[in-house]
Amino acid sequence: MTVYWRDMIRFFRFKTLLISSLLQPALWLAFFGIAMSSNFDRLMAGVPVPEGAYAVGYLTFMGAGIIAMTTLFTSLFSGIVILFDKNWGLMREILASPVNRNHIIVGIAMSGVTKSFIQAIIIMVFGILIGAAFFAGFTPVQVAFGVLGVLAFVAMFALGFLFLSAAIAISMESPEGLQGVMTLLTMPIFFASNALYPIDTFPEALRIISAYNPMTMLINGIRYFAIGPDFYALGKHYEFTQADILLSFLGLIIFSAIMFALAWWRFRRAVVT
Helix, strand or coil, rough: CCHHHHHHHHHCCHHHHHHHHHHHHHHHEEEEEHHHHHHHHHHHHCCCCCCCCEEECCHHHHHHHHHHHHHHHHHHCHHHHHHHHHHHHHHHHHCCCCHHHHHHHHHHHHHHHHHCCCCCCCHHHHHHCCCCCCCCCCCCCHHHHHHHHHHHHHHHHHHHHHHHHHHCCCCCCCCHHHHHHHHHHHHHHHHHCCCCCCCCCCCHHHHHHCCCCCHHHHHHHHHHHCCCCCECCEEEEEECCCCHHHHHHHHHHHHHHHHHHHHHHHHCCCCEE
């Protein structure tokens, strides 16, 4: 808990970091989302919607992708805290203390999940304000259940990439090197997912990669809980069953477990001078 509270206090005390981390996803959704939705909605205006299908606009469709993108960025770049602690000598003191090294990993991961929760809620509220049809037609009970479902998926996805970030950060020596690795990982994970467009027309190899991409699993969960299990967008009819969503969540659990094992192994072997 000490590691968790320390990181959260630092997050709220650095006003520039706090404001930028909260405003950036909202601005991305506002400018990119509105601009792209106006183009895509105009292109899809003449496409007939299947009878009985619930059609959603592109802003709603890609809003789930923005939540996932923000969670990915926040999780991957959270490891820079560990690197700064290494460079400033604080990590040496923490590792030399009686604190279990697993507690360090879990504390940092929990603070990252909390930040992801705050950002996800802000994006959902702001998205609704600018026209995204999140939880449209839901009862209050369904809205509460939907929000909890979204946060459960966000938490499991964030944990996996926070553990990965921690494993990489404890192995690096310079912030520039860490940022380079994180940037290299971010782009393929984001664009090889269904965040901005359907993956059905991808080449076969890329479609397989996308299906097993943790980000695709996260977005499927967000759309299921925030939009519904049956909707029509970008000329495609999306239908999610409970089994599909459970498999996606199970995939995220397995991913997080593997990343925790990697972080645990790297921290066990870490020697900070």
